């Protein structure tokens with residue numbers, strides 16, 4: 001089968017070779033556990049039942065989870081094992097099942113979600129993505145996913161080419177996010193503030209690139225309006241593997257404050273902001289070839 005799951009359009013047979021994402025036809029999971037570092041509406045008090053998949057179709061040069069991006073780390077999981085992991089996370093009290101970088105595993109995951117739901121999975125399913133997605137792939141999850149957490153990383157194609165080798169990132173991502181909003185609307189929470197359904201767009205402010213954060217915020221406002229929930233993230237942390245300026249230094253507080261001031265000036269009504277102590281803090285959990293569940 002020729003893989004066209006994401007906009008990389010590798011058109012390779014993943015039973016015989018790996019694509020840009022580093023994934024063959026098997027699914028590797030490098031961590032499945034309750035996770036407390038998402039937005040409060042996702043982590044809540046009991047944690048988000050997070051499943052970190054190995055491999056990535058974007059491979060940003062500043063990725064904090066770089067160890068996962070070549071697709072080699074993690075336990076191989078088939079459909080029944082994935083469904084079992086979801087049900088175990090639910091039994092541990094997770095507020096939701098949070099699929100991190102699920103894109104290359106679309107076909108296995110849609111099957112696993114159907115099986116888990118048949119066997120009693122009832123908590124919301126979160127699709128946590130870099131948004132470098134085709135509309136067709138997002139449509140494959142229609143009715144299976146309750147909450148989408150897409151990044152919107154860049155507007156400027158020079159940045160997306162330099163940092164993620166994807167000059168078409170913005171044009172592609174904005175259409176995929178449009179499909180997510182068509183499916184589930186904007187994020188809604190229950191009386192306890194826990195997300196039940198909908199989309200929240202995330203944007204990580206990059207050092208030296210606040211001008212493009214303004215572009216991103218303008219684009220969200222123009223396309224989806226100021227009621228679109230957003231998370232303006234400050235947690236960029238330089239990694240030793242990335243020495244390209246300006247990504248070799250942390251975001252400054254002044255840069256984050258400038259980004260936030262612009263966001264507020266546009267009139268967004270639902271903005272999650274990170275404490276400035278998040279600047280430079282590592283959010284990388286431990287990964288492994290063997291899952292504890």
Ligand code: SF4
Nearest residue numbers: 003006009010019021
């Ligand atoms: S999912 Fe992987 S193999 Fe398939 S098109 Fe995307 S990068 Fe290529």
